[in-house]
Amino acid sequence: MSSLLDIGLTGLNAAQAALLTTSHNIANANVDGFTRQQIVQTTQQPMFTGEGFFGSGTKVETVKRIYSQYLENQVMSADTTHSQLDTYNTQVSQIDNLLGDTTVGLTPALQSFFDGVQQVAANPASVPSRQAMLSNAQSLATSFQTIAQRLTEIQDGVEGQISSSVTNINSYAAQIAALNKSIITSQVAGPTQPANDLMDQRGELVEQLNREVGVTTITQDDGSVNVFIGNGQPLVVGINSYTVTATPSVDDGQSLSVGLKLPTGNSVQIPDSLISGGNLGGLLQFRADALRPAQDALGRVAVGITETFNAQHKLGQDLDGVMGGNFFTPLTPTVQNLPDPTTGIPPAATLSGSYTSVANLTNEDYILAYDGTNYSLTRQSDNSVVYSGATLPTNVDGFSLSVASGTVAAGDRFLIQPTRFAAQNVQVAIQDTRLIAAGAPFTTAAASSNTGTSSISQGSVVSSTGIASTPPHMGNITLTFDAGTNLFTLGGAAAGTLAYNPVSDSAGKTFTLASPNISFTIGGTPNTGDVFNIASNDSGVSDNRNAVALGGLQSVKTLLGGSASFQSAYSQLVSDVGSQTRQSEVGVSSQEGLLTQAKASQQSLSGVNLDEEASNLLRFQQAYQASAKVMSIADKLFDAVLSIAG
Amino acid sequence: MRISTSILYDTNVATMNNQQTNLLQLQQELSLGTRVLTPSDDPVASAAALDVSQSEGILAQHTNNQGAANDSLANLDSTLSSIGDIVSYVKERTVQAGDGALSPADRKSIATDVRGQFASLLGLANGTDLNGQYMFSGFKGDTVPFTGSLQGGVTYQGDQGQRTLEVSSSRQMPVSNNGDEVFMNIDNLNGRFNTSQGSTNAGGAIISDGTVVGPYANGKYGIKFTSPTTYAIYDRAADPTMTGAPLGTGTYTDGAPIDIPPAPATAQIQVSIAGTPATGETYQMDPGGTTSMFTIFQQLVGALENTTGNSYQTAVSDALGRLDNAQDNILKLRAKTGAQQTEVSALQDVGQGLKVQYATQTNRLTGLDYASAISDLQQQQNSLDASQKSFVKITSMSLFDLL
Numbered sequence A: 001m002s003s004l005l006d007i008g009l010t011g012l013n014a015a016q017a018a019l020l021t022t023s024h025n026i027a028n029a030n031v032d033g034f035t036r037q038q039i040v041q042t043t044q045q046p047m048f049t050g051e052g053f054f055g056s057g058t059k060v061e062t063v064k065r066i067y068s069q070y071l072e073n074q075v076m077s078a079d080t081t082h083s084q085l086d087t088y089n090t091q092v093s094q095i096d097n098l099l100g101d102t103t104v105g106l107t108p109a110l111q112s113f114f115d116g117v118q119q120v121a122a123n124p125a126s127v128p129s130r131q132a133m134l135s136n137a138q139s140l141a142t143s144f145q146t147i148a149q150r151l152t153e154i155q156d157g158v159e160g161q162i163s164s165s166v167t168n169i170n171s172y173a174a175q176i177a178a179l180n181k182s183i184i185t186s187q188v189a190g191p192t193q194p195a196n197d198l199m200d201q202r203g204e205l206v207e208q209l210n211r212e213v214g215v216t217t218i219t220q221d222d223g224s225v226n227v228f229i230g231n232g233q234p235l236v237v238g239i240n241s242y243t244v245t246a247t248p249s250v251d252d253g254q255s256l257s258v259g260l261k262l263p264t265g266n267s268v269q270i271p272d273s274l275i276s277g278g279n280l281g282g283l284l285q286f287r288a289d290a291l292r293p294a295q296d297a298l299g300r301v302a303v304g305i306t307e308t309f310n311a312q313h314k315l316g317q318d319l320d321g322v323m324g325g326n327f328f329t330p331l332t333p334t335v336q337n338l339p340d341p342t343t344g345i346p347p348a349a350t351l352s353g354s355y356t357s358v359a360n361l362t363n364e365d366y367i368l369a370y371d372g373t374n375y376s377l378t379r380q381s382d383n384s385v386v387y388s389g390a391t392l393p394t395n396v397d398g399f400s401l402s403v404a405s406g407t408v409a410a411g412d413r414f415l416i417q418p419t420r421f422a423a424q425n426v427q428v429a430i431q432d433t434r435l436i437a438a439g440a441p442f443t444t445a446a447a448s449s450n451t452g453t454s455s456i457s458q459g460s461v462v463s464s465t466g467i468a469s470t471p472p473h474m475g476n477i478t479l480t481f482d483a484g485t486n487l488f489t490l491g492g493a494a495a496g497t498l499a500y501n502p503v504s505d506s507a508g509k510t511f512t513l514a515s516p517n518i519s520f521t522i523g524g525t526p527n528t529g530d531v532f533n534i535a536s537n538d539s540g541v542s543d544n545r546n547a548v549a550l551g552g553l554q555s556v557k558t559l560l561g562g563s564a565s566f567q568s569a570y571s572q573l574v575s576d577v578g579s580q581t582r583q584s585e586v587g588v589s590s591q592e593g594l595l596t597q598a599k600a601s602q603q604s605l606s607g608v609n610l611d612e613e614a615s616n617l618l619r620f621q622q623a624y625q626a627s628a629k630v631m632s633i634a635d636k637l638f639d640a641v642l643s644i645a646g
Numbered sequence B: 001m002r003i004s005t006s007i008l009y010d011t012n013v014a015t016m017n018n019q020q021t022n023l024l025q026l027q028q029e030l031s032l033g034t035r036v037l038t039p040s041d042d043p044v045a046s047a048a049a050l051d052v053s054q055s056e057g058i059l060a061q062h063t064n065n066q067g068a069a070n071d072s073l074a075n076l077d078s079t080l081s082s083i084g085d086i087v088s089y090v091k092e093r094t095v096q097a098g099d100g101a102l103s104p105a106d107r108k109s110i111a112t113d114v115r116g117q118f119a120s121l122l123g124l125a126n127g128t129d130l131n132g133q134y135m136f137s138g139f140k141g142d143t144v145p146f147t148g149s150l151q152g153g154v155t156y157q158g159d160q161g162q163r164t165l166e167v168s169s170s171r172q173m174p175v176s177n178n179g180d181e182v183f184m185n186i187d188n189l190n191g192r193f194n195t196s197q198g199s200t201n202a203g204g205a206i207i208s209d210g211t212v213v214g215p216y217a218n219g220k221y222g223i224k225f226t227s228p229t230t231y232a233i234y235d236r237a238a239d240p241t242m243t244g245a246p247l248g249t250g251t252y253t254d255g256a257p258i259d260i261p262p263a264p265a266t267a268q269i270q271v272s273i274a275g276t277p278a279t280g281e282t283y284q285m286d287p288g289g290t291t292s293m294f295t296i297f298q299q300l301v302g303a304l305e306n307t308t309g310n311s312y313q314t315a316v317s318d319a320l321g322r323l324d325n326a327q328d329n330i331l332k333l334r335a336k337t338g339a340q341q342t343e344v345s346a347l348q349d350v351g352q353g354l355k356v357q358y359a360t361q362t363n364r365l366t367g368l369d370y371a372s373a374i375s376d377l378q379q380q381q382n383s384l385d386a387s388q389k390s391f392v393k394i395t396s397m398s399l400f401d402l403l
Helices: A002-027 A069-100 A106-122 A127-189 A196-212 A278-313 A545-555 A566-606 A610-645 B005-032 B043-097 B104-125 B179-183 B293-306 B309-366 B370-395
Strands: A037-043 A047-049 A052-054 A058-065 A215-219 A225-229 A233-237 A243-249 A252-261 A267-269 A334-338 A350-355 A366-370 A375-379 A384-389 A399-405 A413-417 A442-446 A477-482 A487-492 A496-499 A509-512 A518-523 A531-536 B146-149 B153-156 B164-168 B171-174 B193-197 B205-207 B221-227 B230-235 B248-251 B257-260 B269-275 B282-287
Touching: A002 A037, A002 A058, A002 A610, A058 A196, A069 A127, A069 A196, A069 A215, A069 A278, A069 A566, A106 A127, A106 A545, A106 A566, A106 B043, A106 B164, A127 A196, A127 A225, A127 A233, A127 A243, A127 A252, A127 A278, A196 A215, A196 A225, A196 A278, A233 A252, A243 A267, A252 A278, A252 A334, A278 A545, A278 A566, A334 A350, A518 A531, A545 A566, A545 B043, A545 B164, A566 B005, A566 B043, B005 B370, B043 B104, B043 B164, B043 B293, B043 B309, B104 B179, B104 B293, B153 B179, B153 B293, B164 B309, B171 B309, B179 B293, B179 B309, B193 B205, B193 B293, B205 B293, B221 B257, B221 B269, B230 B257, B269 B282, B269 B293, B269 B309, B293 B309
Parallel strands: none
Antiparallel strands: A037 A058, A047 A052, A215 A225, A225 A233, A243 A252, A252 A267, A334 A413, A350 A399, A366 A375, A366 A413, A375 A384, A442 A531, A477 A487, A477 A531, A487 A496, A509 A518, B146 B153, B164 B171, B193 B282, B205 B269, B221 B230, B221 B282, B230 B248, B257 B269
16 A cells, blocks of 8 residues: 555656756746756666566656757857858958948049049140149049058957957856866766756857857766867866967967967967857958958059059159159058067068069068078968078069168068058159159151151150150250161261161151160151151140050059059959958858758757647646546545454 | 747748848849949949949040040131131232232232231241140140241241140040141242241342252252352351352342352252342252241242342242142141041040940949849738738747647
């Protein structure tokens, strides 16, 4: 009889435990990271009698989480990639919007600048036209500066977010280590009685950490998890957590690099490329793949315009007849002295850079290192050595370096960013409208005594060799033809002969003189004694030859190895950023799909379904009532026996 | 499959978010009339659209330049036409002057008229264009192109520079004529050399155009009067100042031909001087088959005022021949200007066509198909509506409601 009562009691207890767990599930249905729990119920040891085994009721073995590490890993993997792409997309959209905005984009400014140049070409002596060209040049400079400044702001934002992301990572790591400690303490009975709710809490923290930076986890026998970032750098080991730092990079003092603080107190930098996943991975990827290339590409257009425009401007003469100077303030590659990784002392020497070929400029950063005998120039993106030699590189990838002051010592390292900061420094060098060099410094003329039918073109300047900067720019030169020898004899300020065959060359033959370095075309049939005169173009205020040449630069393919004009180089930047944004948008949405699916499968196993819990409530309530009935029947049986006795 | 209650909510919220994002994008596309809001919406098209916008900008600049070229050419043409009017008027007067019955007083009055026309011609030659630059000075737009007087001769201060405008990407159109080609480059009658008188001459005598009679080797010669009736002939290539030993000397006869170089050398050219030369006056012969419009006027006035008889008739008929050449020159230049104007208007037509083409291209690249966008918008609205309604229905079902 008493065993009947005992069995009823075990059933009553088990049903109560089940009801308890069900209510716990219902109460936590909306808690992030909560995993539904169930009791594990088994039969008690049966009693052996002569008639066989009699059951002795039920018992609750443990409370278990309905949890799958496999599904959880799927969610983690999708989540960290999603978070990385989402961050990347948020950032790159900013550049996308910036370049897509037609009012601040470079295209309209570039167009109106060249409109201004064309106006001067149309009216070289007109002060209003010249003023329009200067004003438009000013707005082009402002446009470059505005875009560059906005990109710098975005960069500052990224650096700030890297710092705060690192702070978050450290905070999560500390909390995970603390929970590890609690779990180890709670599970003294061994892994068979798991600390379910603590594990859920820790799981949720790991998920959040994973959204900040991609992690890998390994569960230990004592119930703790070890967390690693990068390619195996430990973040949490058992009850200890390590500190992640964000410090200026050894390869670029102006950007932050993520490092791990060792127990010794030193911090070891983790290369950006090793950190993937999560918010931090997205930020680092954006900085390397989108932001820097955009800054470099914009800077390259700026360098292209200033260098080629200045070069052409110097071949012309201004309204006072003086040879032109720089139209834009010349830009230079940025050279940064890198501190020695161990001592922290930067090189004492200062280097200065200059551009030698805008067509060969790349979107790359370079590290120049000196080992005491040789310099080596390493391209950072692929670590390939593009130059090594005993002297500083000249005309490598479009730029040259020279020592400005001091002596380069063995072990010195320099960071060279050829175009990174160029766009923000674009400035118009001249303010006086008279200083615009619209004319060419020489004129050509056929002598009025000529009897033949030949003519000479207006000519153009090849380089400033042999051309004085103030008028007269050159001595008078005469070209006298002799039909007997088919030669033009140079006289005056130049000597020598030029072969010209009226039969084969009458359509036009182009000659280039070495000094002054000019070229012109002669056509037609000259007679013996016919003379062409070349003279300094003094007071040639209506000459627009150089302005036409300046205007022509708009469509000349000067950049990207001679394959792109200024506008098409900029269009390429817009298209690149657009593609990156598009790609990341597509990536985000497909990753979102993956994440939703992974979460749905995970939740379909571990999530709480309230309808299910409701039916469980009914089921366990009935089980409770049934066990109570067993006890009541036992009581009645006992009463019946008593009444016999009575 | 087992569904967790919270994922039911999460999924619905995410779906509705997406639908609202799409709605916003469509709404913006509709209100801006473009399907490319940011480059990422279509990177290739937006980069191509930027390139097209540069082409459009260049076209607009060329259209401007074409307008400016048209203005300059019209202005040039009207000035050339006025110059042509002066030349043909003077030609008329010269024809009148050929009438043998004219009295010296009549000739004088014609001469006065031609002097007046000379002044108008010089005024036109020193005219300015729409921008205040001297029209005929080549590149030296601030330099007065022609200085001098009828008496002392006119010299050209400009150069042979030709002002151009970029009217299309491959065409630099000349929009000016330099003074040299308009005024200083008139074919003279002999076609090989030209004659002129010293700038300090008193103007009592004139030199004829002359003729080539032998193997002219482009020599430079000069005649200097040592007295009103005697002269000396110099080789100015060797002796530019005509102060050394002369090649020969001669006695002056009004209108008689003078062989140059003088005998015993073989005569190469022949000139004649008519009127009353004064001591110290010089006359030059330089290679080159051209003369200037101003010299023609100068010689005509000299003939009208100082010569008589045969010399007068020769001088007048020479002047007529040279004025014809001057007129031809002006007509040639006007024809060129006219052809350029035609070219500009053809370019303007091409520009109009290109403008439409660029607009079409831009529209094709980034323009919005309204019909499909509006239908997309409607569809998107419907599905958002469906999501919202079904969400409310599904979430209102719970077993707890029935307990």
